Amino acid sequence: MPSIKDVADLAGVGVGTVSRVINKNPTVKPETREKVNAAIKKLNYIPNEVARNFKMQKSTMVALLLPSIWHPFFSEFAYYIEDALDKEGYKLMLCNSGGRPDKEIYYFDMLNQNKVAGIIGITYNEIEDSVSTDIPIISLDRHFGKKITCVTSDNYAGGRMAVKELVKAGVTKVAYLGITSSVYSEVLLRKKGFVDEAEAQGIEYVTYEEHDAVFDDDTFFDDFFSKKEHQDVDGIFANTDLLAAKYIDKAKQKEIYTPKDVKVIGYDGIQDNKLFRPFLSTIRQPVEEMARLSVELLLRKIEGETLDQDIYRVPVMYREGETT
Amino acid sequence: MPSIKDVADLAGVGVGTVSRVINKNPTVKPETREKVNAAIKKLNYIPNEVARNFKMQKSTMVALLLPSIWHPFFSEFAYYIEDALDKEGYKLMLCNSGGRPDKEIYYFDMLNQNKVAGIIGITYNEIEDSVSTDIPIISLDRHFGKKITCVTSDNYAGGRMAVKELVKAGVTKVAYLGITSSVYSEVLLRKKGFVDEAEAQGIEYVTYEEHDAVFDDDTFFDDFFSKKEHQDVDGIFANTDLLAAKYIDKAKQKEIYTPKDVKVIGYDGIQDNKLFRPFLSTIRQPVEEMARLSVELLLRKIEGETLDQDIYRVPVMYREGETT
DNA sequence: AAAAACCGTTGAAACGTTTCAATTATGATG
DNA sequence: CATCATAATTGAAACGTTTCAACGGTTTTT
Numbered sequence: 001m002p003s004i005k006d007v008a009d010l011a012g013v014g015v016g017t018v019s020r021v022i023n024k025n026p027t028v029k030p031e032t033r034e035k036v037n038a039a040i041k042k043l044n045y046i047p048n049e050v051a052r053n054f055k056m057q058k059s060t061m062v063a064l065l066l067p068s069i070w071h072p073f074f075s076e077f078a079y080y081i082e083d084a085l086d087k088e089g090y091k092l093m094l095c096n097s098g099g100r101p102d103k104e105i106y107y108f109d110m111l112n113q114n115k116v117a118g119i120i121g122i123t124y125n126e127i128e129d130s131v132s133t134d135i136p137i138i139s140l141d142r143h144f145g146k147k148i149t150c151v152t153s154d155n156y157a158g159g160r161m162a163v164k165e166l167v168k169a170g171v172t173k174v175a176y177l178g179i180t181s182s183v184y185s186e187v188l189l190r191k192k193g194f195v196d197e198a199e200a201q202g203i204e205y206v207t208y209e210e211h212d213a214v215f216d217d218d219t220f221f222d223d224f225f226s227k228k229e230h231q232d233v234d235g236i237f238a239n240t241d242l243l244a245a246k247y248i249d250k251a252k253q254k255e256i257y258t259p260k261d262v263k264v265i266g267y268d269g270i271q272d273n274k275l276f277r278p279f280l281s282t283i284r285q286p287v288e289e290m291a292r293l294s295v296e297l298l299l300r301k302i303e304g305e306t307l308d309q310d311i312y313r314v315p316v317m318y319r320e321g322e323t324t
Numbered sequence: 325m326p327s328i329k330d331v332a333d334l335a336g337v338g339v340g341t342v343s344r345v346i347n348k349n350p351t352v353k354p355e356t357r358e359k360v361n362a363a364i365k366k367l368n369y370i371p372n373e374v375a376r377n378f379k380m381q382k383s384t385m386v387a388l389l390l391p392s393i394w395h396p397f398f399s400e401f402a403y404y405i406e407d408a409l410d411k412e413g414y415k416l417m418l419c420n421s422g423g424r425p426d427k428e429i430y431y432f433d434m435l436n437q438n439k440v441a442g443i444i445g446i447t448y449n450e451i452e453d454s455v456s457t458d459i460p461i462i463s464l465d466r467h468f469g470k471k472i473t474c475v476t477s478d479n480y481a482g483g484r485m486a487v488k489e490l491v492k493a494g495v496t497k498v499a500y501l502g503i504t505s506s507v508y509s510e511v512l513l514r515k516k517g518f519v520d521e522a523e524a525q526g527i528e529y530v531t532y533e534e535h536d537a538v539f540d541d542d543t544f545f546d547d548f549f550s551k552k553e554h555q556d557v558d559g560i561f562a563n564t565d566l567l568a569a570k571y572i573d574k575a576k577q578k579e580i581y582t583p584k585d586v587k588v589i590g591y592d593g594i595q596d597n598k599l600f601r602p603f604l605s606t607i608r609q610p611v612e613e614m615a616r617l618s619v620e621l622l623l624r625k626i627e628g629e630t631l632d633q634d635i636y637r638v639p640v641m642y643r644e645g646e647t648t
Numbered sequence: 649a650a651a652a653a654c655c656g657t658t659g660a661a662a663c664g665t666t667t668c669a670a671t672t673a674t675g676a677t678g
Numbered sequence: 679c680a681t682c683a684t685a686a687t688t689g690a691a692a693c694g695t696t697t698c699a700a701c702g703g704t705t706t707t708t
Contacts, residue, residue: 003663003664003665004664004665004666005664008689013687013688014687014688014689015664015665015666015688015689016666016667016668016687016688016689017686017687017688019665019666019667020666020686020687022665023666027685027686027687028686028687029685029686029687032686032687046433046436046437047437047664047665048437048439048663048664048665049434049437049438049439050374050377050378050381050383050438050439050663050664050665051378051663051664051665051666051693052664052665052666053374053378053665054374054375054377054378054663054664054665054693054694054695055664055665055666055667055692055693056665056666056693057374057693057694059374061417064418068403069393069399069402069403069406070399070400070402070403070596071399072396072399072599075393075394075395075396075398075399075402076394078393078394078399078418079392079393079394079420082393082418082419082420083420086419086420091417091419091434091438092417092418092419093385093415093416093417093418094388094402094406094416094417094418095406095410095415095416096403096406096407096410109370110373110415112370113370113371113372113373114373114374114415115372115373115374241599242597242598242599245597245598245599246598248598249598270599271599272394273566273569274566274569274570274572274573275396275565275566275569275594275595275600275604276599276600276601277600277601277602278601280599327693327694327695328694328695328696329694332659337657337658338657338658338659339658339659339694339695339696340657340658340659340696340697340698341656341657341658343695343696343697344656344657344696346695347696351655351656351657352656352657353655353656353657356656356657371694371695372693372694372695374693374694374695375693375694375695375696376694376695376696377695378663378664378665378693378694378695379662379663379694379695379696379697380663380695380696381663381664
């Protein structure tokens, strides 16, 4: 592999000059530039990015740390993250934590050692502690404080919106279905929005939740359907699209049909092709916008800018499907 | 940030010794190791992976180059790739090419400059040329020759299997639906298997394909349904699950119902949750196995081993759903 | 007691780049 | 033509690690 030294020798110039040519520094005479470029071509020289990162003590690698790329929401999110990063000359490193705190910490350590330029994280952990580092971080859906900027959808508005739409569809009693986690997350506002709007509308409502550590499809729904106060529920707002889909499936087994007997609204809006049926009515998070905003904010932090907010909520919208 | 030098000074040893401690080289006296570890802890020293990569002239970064992480098949594949790589201490860099040749080449150049340890690629391009490099490569579904090892599912057997299952389900005339690309790919064997098995079974069959550059849902299916020789088709084998899902949807609009009027089998087996309906009958590629095999082979190439085959075909299986 | 063998340790060199103080070349001015 | 100002170029130093020839100390062998 030819190095910058080889190019310099062949072109009959100093290494500094070659470096300036490569980095498009304008203070180099056109004819010198010519010579250097000729030498570069002749030797088939390509700059060693690793050496450059080393010398500069920084890289253009951004890590995306999420529970699982396999999940449709995250894979769409990752798609836009990569696209946005690439447009700015950054590269994406993908880390699946499985939502496990130990793995999250393990990855944070690794990212530290690897001096990534920044991190976009979707974590279930109290990451502030693992982050003694000064690597810029964007957190999705979880607000930690000044140091870590949070990007999220307007979960509260989404919760209210869901109830409004259910009421508009003519339901008389609504239920909130949720999977909770042991850490605080903006996602909790979906429930708050639901409750507030149900009370504002003066409609009967129940909430029903289970912790993700013990969550099990069968137990969860069997419990739900067996409770007396759930019998007359005819409107469902589920925490996530996946939970909504599971509900619809389970309800069908109990001969409760959607949307005939019960209207269902999910949250996320991840369906984008014919493989996904039924087409859910849902509160759609603007995934692309959230991804691009995350990248934009992260890069601004990397550039050393201080952001004016430490939480950014992007508006959601209702997308009508076949389940209301 | 403390460096190895700082640790050495504090521990009162040479830098070489610290290096040996970090790298678990056994030729260091226990009490020295003790001292060094104490110094490491005291200074909160973490090794600089970038410097190490630089010095070693190699990294532990593996790139996954694919059309789009958004696609369910690729996102499942990526999930297992990341898992397998992480288990071996490697990291994953994700590159979405959009299937565009120019972007594929652009990424290959970039990966070269970044001296990644290896590449796992799902490409639509004649990549041999862009790969003057000696970076080990695994290619999914496309066989290029000795230099690039190919991992694929047994497409031919899959094609035959699909016909066998359709026949078993009682169909009398089968159609192959496919999207083709301009480059050779193992995927073409799905069609060959289909044709061979249809002839072996002595069943009527047609094949119907469109190039991906001009593919359009409406045109494709309107054309398909309008042809006289397609009227009595009652068994469909679609190139991919997504195409199968689209067919089912379009057929429904024409009042051709699945599986009552027509049995449909797809290829891939990407459905894994309740969001995906109907549950397709499909030829399932063992995604996890393919991913782990890809990583295993790649790492063996990275270690300098020469592999005994240049194409590895892993067996597929039939998974019965609701569409046959 | 000298020589040999072994063990543990040392620290300079090297990896390929960028940077910047120093140097040289070029051009303008009086 | 000498002087000065400016433009262009040079190359050593530095980034943090690994490696390895050399070294000193201890034990074993002769």
